[in-house]
Amino acid sequence: MNEITNNPDMCEKALDVLHEVIDPEIGLNVVDLGLIYQLDFDTEEKVVYCTMTLTTQFCPMGESIQDGVTNCLQFNFPEYRADIKLTFDPPWSMEKISPEGLDWLNGGSRF
Amino acid sequence: MFAPGAGVNPTKTTSHKVIIPFYVYASLSFVAGCVLLFASSASFTGPHFQPHLLAVTHVMALGWGSMMILGASHQLVPVLIEGKLYSNTLAYLSFALAGVGIILMVWAFYHFDFGLAAQVGSLMILGAFLSYLVNIIVSMSKANHTNVHATFVLAGTLWMILTISLGVLLIFNFNYNLLSFSSVTYLPLHAHLGIIGWFLMLVLGVGSRLIPMFLISKYSNEKRLWLIFYLVNAGLLLFYASFIVKRVQSLYILSSLMIVSAIVLFIQFAFKAYKARIRKAVDPQVKIALGSSWMMLLPAIVLGMVFATSVLSVYFEKLVLIYGFCIFFGWISAIIFGMTFKTLPFILWNKKFHQKAGIARTPNPKELFSQPVFRIMVGFYFTGFVIFITGILLANVIVLQTGAALLIVCAVLFNLNVFKMLRYKS
Numbered sequence: 060m061n062e063i064t065n066n067p068d069m070c071e072k073a074l075d076v077l078h079e080v081i082d083p084e085i086g087l088n089v090v091d092l093g094l095i096y097q098l099d100f101d102t103e104e105k106v107v108y109c110t111m112t113l114t115t116q117f118c119p120m121g122e123s124i125q126d127g128v129t130n131c132l133q134f135n136f137p138e139y140r141a142d143i144k145l146t147f148d149p150p151w152s153m154e155k156i157s158p159e160g161l162d163w164l165n166g167g168s169r170f
Numbered sequence: 171m172f173a174p175g176a177g178v179n180p181t182k183t184t185s186h187k188v189i190i191p192f193y194v195y196a197s198l199s200f201v202a203g204c205v206l207l208f209a210s211s212a213s214f215t216g217p218h219f220q221p222h223l224l225a226v227t228h229v230m231a232l233g234w235g236s237m238m239i240l241g242a243s244h245q246l247v248p249v250l251i252e253g254k255l256y257s258n259t260l261a262y263l264s265f266a267l268a269g270v271g272i273i274l275m276v277w278a279f280y281h282f283d284f285g286l287a288a289q290v291g292s293l294m295i296l297g298a299f300l301s302y303l304v305n306i307i308v309s310m311s312k313a314n315h316t317n318v319h320a321t322f323v324l325a326g327t328l329w330m331i332l333t334i335s336l337g338v339l340l341i342f343n344f345n346y347n348l349l350s351f352s353s354v355t356y357l358p359l360h361a362h363l364g365i366i367g368w369f370l371m372l373v374l375g376v377g378s379r380l381i382p383m384f385l386i387s388k389y390s391n392e393k394r395l396w397l398i399f400y401l402v403n404a405g406l407l408l409f410y411a412s413f414i415v416k417r418v419q420s421l422y423i424l425s426s427l428m429i430v431s432a433i434v435l436f437i438q439f440a441f442k443a444y445k446a447r448i449r450k451a452v453d454p455q456v457k458i459a460l461g462s463s464w465m466m467l468l469p470a471i472v473l474g475m476v477f478a479t480s481v482l483s484v485y486f487e488k489l490v491l492i493y494g495f496c497i498f499f500g501w502i503s504a505i506i507f508g509m510t511f512k513t514l515p516f517i518l519w520n521k522k523f524h525q526k527a528g529i530a531r532t533p534n535p536k537e538l539f540s541q542p543v544f545r546i547m548v549g550f551y552f553t554g555f556v557i558f559i560t561g562i563l564l565a566n567v568i569v570l571q572t573g574a575a576l577l578i579v580c581a582v583l584f585n586l587n588v589f590k591m592l593r594y595k596s
Contacts, residue, residue, distance in 0.1 A: 081532075084384075084535070086534060122524070124527070126527055131529060
C-alpha cells in the first residue's frame with residue numbers, strides 16, 4: 060500500500076505523476092504495481108523522500124526504475140531534491156498490485 | 171511499516187558492453203549455420219559422421235547456442251544469485267577465446283583436418299569456458315545466497331567443461347592415438363554430455379526462473395526443481411558410467427527415462443506457472459519459449475525410435491540425423507528465439523533510455539524490434555524445420571535445400587531484428 064505521511068496534497072500530486080513511471084518489463088506503472096511504499100515532503104529542506112521497492116531485489120531493470128522515479132519527482136517538483144530509499148522490508152508481493160493494476164494485467168483498459 | 175532508514179543500493183546489472191558481443195556473434199553464427207546447412211544438404215542423405223555435419227553441428231552448438239547462452243547468462247546469473255558478476259574482464263576473455271576458437275575449429279572440421287587449427291581452437295574454447303566457470307564460481311561465492319537456479323547453471327558449466335575436455339581429447343586422439351578406441355566411438359558420449367549436461371541444465375535452471383517472472387506468475391515449487399535437478403544429473407552420471415565402464419543398452423534406456431521424466435516434470439512446472447499467471451496476455455516471445463518446452467520431447471521421441479531400431483536398419487541413420495537436427499535447429503533454436511527477444515530489448519532499453527525514464531515518453535522495450543518481422547521469422551522457421559526433416563526422411567537433396575533456404579531466410583530476419591534493436595536511436 061502507498062503511505063503518505065505528510066503534505067497530503069503534495070504527496071497526492073507526486074503519486075499522480077509517478078503513474079508515468081513504467082516498469083518496462085511488466086508495462087505497469089510503479090504506483091499501481093505497488094512499488095512506492097512511502098512519500099514525505101520536507102518543505103523546509105526542500106527534499107522529497109520516497110521509500111520504494113522493486114519486484115525482486117536483483118531486478119535487471121531496478122536501476123532504471125529507481126532512476127525513473129528520481130527523474131520524475133525532480134522534473135515535476137523542480138524546487139525539491141528527490142531522495143530515494145530502496146527497501147525490501149517488507150518485500151514486494153503480488154498482493155501489492157492495485158485493483159486497477161490487476162484489471163490492466165487481466166487485459167482491461169490502460170489508464 | 172517499512173524498515174526505518176533502510177537504503178539498499180540497486181543492483182548494478184552487467185554492462186551491455188559485456189553482453190552484446192555474445193549476442194551479435196551468436197546471431198551471425200545462426201546465419202552461418204543455416205548457410206552451411208544449405209551447402210551441406212547432400213550430406214544429410216548419408217551417414218551422420220561426416221565433416222560437413224560435424225561443422226554444422228559445432229556452429230550451431232557453440233557459435234549459436236552456447237554463445238547466446240554465455241551472453242544471456244552473464245546478465246542473468248547476477249539475477250539468479252542476487253549478486254554481482256565478479257569480473258567483466260573474465261567475460262571478455264571468454265568471448266575472445268570462444269570467438270576465435272569456434273572459427274578455427276569449425277574451419278578444421280569442415281575440411282576434416284584435425285591438425286593445429288582444430289587443436290588450438292578446441293583448447294581456446296576450453297579456456298573460454300574455464301574463464302566463465304571461474305567467473306560464475308567467484309560471483310556465487312560473493313553473493314548473499316545461492317539457489318536451485320544458480321546450482322543448475324553451475325552444474326551445467328561443469329558438465330560443459332567435461333564435454334569440451336573430452337572433445338579436446340578426441341581431436342588429439344585423431345593424430346596421437348591417446349585412447350583405446352577411435353574418437354568416433356566416443357562421439358555419443360561427447361554429444362550427450364553437452365546436450366543434456368550443458369544445454370538442458372541451463373534451459374531448466376534459467377527457464378524455471380524466467381518463465382514465472384515473464385508470466386508474472388505466483389507459482390513456484392523449489393522441491394520439484396530439485397527433483398528435476400537430481401533426475402537429470404543422476405541420469406547423466408548413469409549414462410556416463412555405463413558408457414565408460416560397461417555398455418548395456420538397458421542402462422542407457424534407464425538413464426534416458428530419468429532425463430525424460432525430468433523434462434516432463436519441467437513441462438508440468440511451466441504449465442502450472444502459466445495457469446497461475448497474473449498477466450493474462452502472453453506475448454509471442456514467451457509463447458515460443460513455452461512451446462520450446464514441448465519441443466524438448468521431440469528429440470526424446472526420436473531417441474526412443476533410435477533405441478527401437480536396429481543399427482542395420484535403413485531408418486537408423488535417418489533417425490540419428492533427425493534426432494540431432496531436432497535438438498539444434500528445433501528445441502535450442504526455438505528457445506533462443508523466445509529468450510533473445512525477451513532479454514536483449516531490456517538490455518538495450520536500459521542502455522538507451524535509462525536517463526530518460528520518468529521524464530519523457532520512452533518506447534516499450536518490445537517496440538525496439540519489429541513484431542511483424544518476428545512473426546514472419548517464426549513462420550519461416552517452422553516451415554523450414556518441417557521441410558528439412560521431410561528431406562531427411564526422403565533423402566532428397568532438393569527438399570533438404572528448400573528447407574535449409576527457408577531457415578536461411580529465418581536467420582536473416584532474426585538478424586534484421588537484432589540489428590534493428592542495436593541501431594535503435596533514442
